Amino acid sequence: MCANNGNDDIYARKEAAEGAARKVLIVNDEDFMRIALRFQLKKLGGVQVFEACGVSDAMRIFEGQRIDVVIADINLGDFTQDGYDLLRHIKERRVATKVYMMSGMQKEDAWPRARELGADGYIQIPYEEEELKKFVMQ
Numbered sequence: 001m002c003a004n005n006g007n008d009d010i011y012a013r014k015e016a017a018e019g020a021a022r023k024v025l026i027v028n029d030e031d032f033m034r035i036a037l038r039f040q041l042k043k044l045g046g047v048q049v050f051e052a053c054g055v056s057d058a059m060r061i062f063e064g065q066r067i068d069v070v071i072a073d074i075n076l077g078d079f080t081q082d083g084y085d086l087l088r089h090i091k092e093r094r095v096a097t098k099v100y101m102m103s104g105m106q107k108e109d110a111w112p113r114a115r116e117l118g119a120d121g122y123i124q125i126p127y128e129e130e131e132l133k134k135f136v137m138q
Contacts, residue, residue: 021046023065024136027058027072027086028102033125037071040129041136055081059089067097069136071123074103074110084117091118100135102127 024047026037034051041047050065052058054076061067070090074083087099101114102123111122121135 022068022136023048023050024069024071025050025052025058025061025065025067027052027054027070027076027083029053029073029077033073037132040132044133044136047136055083055086055089058086062090062097070097070099071102071132071135072099074101074105074114084113087114087117087119098135098138 024041026034026041026049028034028037028051034053038049038051041049050061050067052061058070058072062070070086072083072086076082076086083101083103087101090097090099098120099118100121100123101110101119102125103110104125107122107124111119114122123131123135
């Protein structure tokens with residue numbers, strides 16, 4: 001469960017990077033996944049990382065920043081909103097932000113709905129670092 005325990009307070013960490021070229025928002029309710037993703041993204045260089053545990057936190061960050069890439073878990077453990085809801089909210093704004101959905105579900109189970117809602121790609125857990133790099137840096 002996410003460390004904010006369902007509070008509406010933003011539980012997001014902004015990793016300040018001087019002159020960061022890409023702003024990436026990680027949305028995942030699992031602390032270890034956010035930490036692993038942040039670590040891998042920081043290794044790429046030129047990336048500023050924002051983190052959120054759920055849809056409401058993610059939307060507050062999204063509305064306050066020019067986010068280039070969102071990597072969102074499909075199952076956020078919230079039971080009221082999931083990654084598909086976040087995808088829908090972002091795509092309704094018709095912004096150029098790339099949204100990649102992430103899950104341990106098989107691609108054939110999760111990708112059709114994500115693609116229909118406008119996702120730019122699907123990252124299946126476990127994933128390869130090169131796949132993450134490809135999505136974030138394109």
